[in-house]
Amino acid sequence: xxxxxxxxxxxxxxxxxxxxxxxxxxxxxxxxxxxxxxxxxxxxxxxxxxxxxxxxxxxxxxxxxxxxxxxxxxxxxxxxxxxxxxxxxxxxxxxxxxxxxxxxxxxxxxxxxxxxxxxxxxxxxxxxxxxxxxxxxxxxxxxxxxxxxxxxxxxxxxxxxxxxxxxxxxxxxxxxxxxxxxxxxxxxxxxxxxxxxxxxxxxxxxxxxxxxxxxxxxxxxxxxxxxxxxxxxxxxxxxxxxxxxxxxxxxxxxxxxxxxxxxxxxxxxxxxxxxxxxxxxxxxxxxxxxxxxxxxxxxxxxxxxxxxxxxxxxxxxxxxxx
Amino acid sequence: xxxxxxxxxxxxxxxxxxxxxxxxxxxxxxxxxxxxxxxxxxxxxxxxxxxxxxxxxxxxxxxxxxxxxxxxxxxxxxxxxxxxxxxxxxxxxxxxxxxxxxxxxxxxxxxxxxxxxxxxxxxxxxxxxxxxxxxxxxxxxxxxxxxxxxxxxxxxxxxxxxxxxxxxxxxxxxxxxxxxxxxxxxxxxxxxxxxxxxxxxxxxxxxxxxxxxxxxxxxxxxxxxxxxxxxxxxxxxxxxxxxxxxxxxxxxxxxxxxxxxxxxxx
Numbered sequence: 279x280x281x282x283x284x285x286x287x288x289x290x291x292x293x294x295x296x297x298x299x300x301x302x303x304x305x306x307x308x309x310x311x312x313x314x315x316x317x318x319x320x321x322x323x324x325x326x327x328x329x330x331x332x333x334x335x336x337x338x339x340x341x342x343x344x345x346x347x348x349x350x351x352x353x354x355x356x357x358x359x360x361x362x363x364x365x366x367x368x369x370x371x372x373x374x375x376x377x378x379x380x381x382x383x384x385x386x387x388x389x390x391x392x393x394x395x396x397x398x399x400x401x402x403x404x405x406x407x408x409x410x411x412x413x414x415x416x417x418x419x420x421x422x423x424x425x426x427x428x429x430x431x432x433x434x435x436x437x438x439x440x441x442x443x444x445x446x447x448x449x450x451x452x453x454x455x456x457x458x459x460x461x462x463x464x465x466x467x468x469x470x471x472x473x474x475x476x477x478x479x480x481x482x483x484x485x486x487x488x489x490x491x492x493x494x495x496x497x498x499x500x501x502x503x504x505x506x507x508x509x510x511x512x513x514x515x516x517x518x519x520x521x522x523x524x525x526x527x528x529x530x531x532x533x534x535x536x537x538x539x540x541x542x543x544x545x546x547x548x549x550x551x552x553x554x555x556x557x558x559x560x561x562x563x564x565x566x567x568x569x570x571x572x573x574x575x576x577x578x579x580x581x582x583x584x585x586x587x588x589x590x591x592x593x594x595x596x597x598x599x600x
Numbered sequence: 601x602x603x604x605x606x607x608x609x610x611x612x613x614x615x616x617x618x619x620x621x622x623x624x625x626x627x628x629x630x631x632x633x634x635x636x637x638x639x640x641x642x643x644x645x646x647x648x649x650x651x652x653x654x655x656x657x658x659x660x661x662x663x664x665x666x667x668x669x670x671x672x673x674x675x676x677x678x679x680x681x682x683x684x685x686x687x688x689x690x691x692x693x694x695x696x697x698x699x700x701x702x703x704x705x706x707x708x709x710x711x712x713x714x715x716x717x718x719x720x721x722x723x724x725x726x727x728x729x730x731x732x733x734x735x736x737x738x739x740x741x742x743x744x745x746x747x748x749x750x751x752x753x754x755x756x757x758x759x760x761x762x763x764x765x766x767x768x769x770x771x772x773x774x775x776x777x778x779x780x781x782x783x784x785x786x787x788x789x790x791x792x793x794x795x796x797x798x799x800x801x802x803x804x805x806x807x808x809x810x811x812x813x814x815x816x817x818x819x820x821x822x823x824x825x826x827x828x829x830x831x832x833x834x835x836x837x838x839x840x841x842x843x844x845x846x847x848x849x850x851x852x853x854x855x856x857x858x859x860x861x862x863x864x865x866x
Binding site for chain 2: 392404406408425427436469472
């Protein structure tokens, strides 16, 4: 599954703004940082003789456009193809059909690979399996080292990105001794140090406790607002999706829903059909509505529900006093 | 508890020896070993003893840590001493039944013991004063000339440092698997040696599977961060010689010179 980069092809490539790359330009979509067109990906299982045993379509004809600077969430239950989609954005897998452009670079072109990985950094699910070094500062410096950043600048970037995720005080710690949330923040800093335009996170909070989850999501929103980094968050925790700019829902490889969080969560029944949970408050509001209360659809926060309930109580009081 | 174990046997103090470049320390260990095997000259050994004592004092590492490594090879030392003692021909100075001890045998045995003991103490001193990562870096840079004969030095060093990083994680994992199996009635404590060894097999299988899964994940994470071997790679903390490293090299050359000349003259 791992793409092998041809080393001789990359010889001498030092990532440098001046070097021109073969960019596949897509004039209509200049603003979009990520664009997937008719993307299809198949996992082919073969038996011992190499005959095809079964074909599993992990992604089925997906079209997605993601605007630069957005906070985007991709939802789906296990096996919906959302992780495979994430790997496409980092050129870790190549599409079976269709194409993916990251910052106008086609992921199929080998000479773009390094550049794409620098543009769209990726954070994985298991914090232990993506930490390479034994010191936090070395870990954050690993990415910049690989793309050939000079020594002084690496230190600068490490300091800046560790401060951005609030882990600067831990720079001399051993990553194995940190908590899950802290580890993921270090992993995010490691990506930020490569100065990406876009960060793809593949279920970064799945193995964390609620506190760690909150830490990570807060850091992501901060990066999105302060540094204008596009965030693509792949998750199945609904609470993390509420503040996103755009939500995509995937099911069995297909893109089934797309829209603002409020629009998505107002369709509670449809989400349930897709075996996805809605946030507790939204579900409560939905149930109350089913029981006949006049609550509006798409309640996302406790505060909204309280205002809504108070509004209704106010109406009732008015009715009673009449 | 189990994850607190230290890898290698690094002992942190703020001594001069600790702050030396790992390449100097590697070269120093090599020169020290060479000096021990130059010949059986009592004067060389006196110089070596003084040098070792000086280094141990300068390193501020407690003496018991340095001799700790000897325990593991105690049997080896005894066997080689016995072979040398009883099987070397020469003038017989002691004889009981078929066992004879010769003067030359006694001399080689004593020197052999001293050699092995110093060898272990010298290399322990190096590993005690150098972090494993520093050591890998030193090996990578120090052996980088091997690149020209197509030895993948960088890749080997990378593998070593990743292996070091994953030791505590895999220990943790072993612990978890053992407890999970004990909870279901597995017995690792009773029975003879063979029975206990057999009980370990059900631990190894899941451990290997998870290690491979981790390796796959890690490879992907490294690729995602643009890792593509040593081509065009810069270093965040490159090894640089400072004044004291050059001074240390000078002392090393001086030491080797003294040992060789003592051997030739006497």
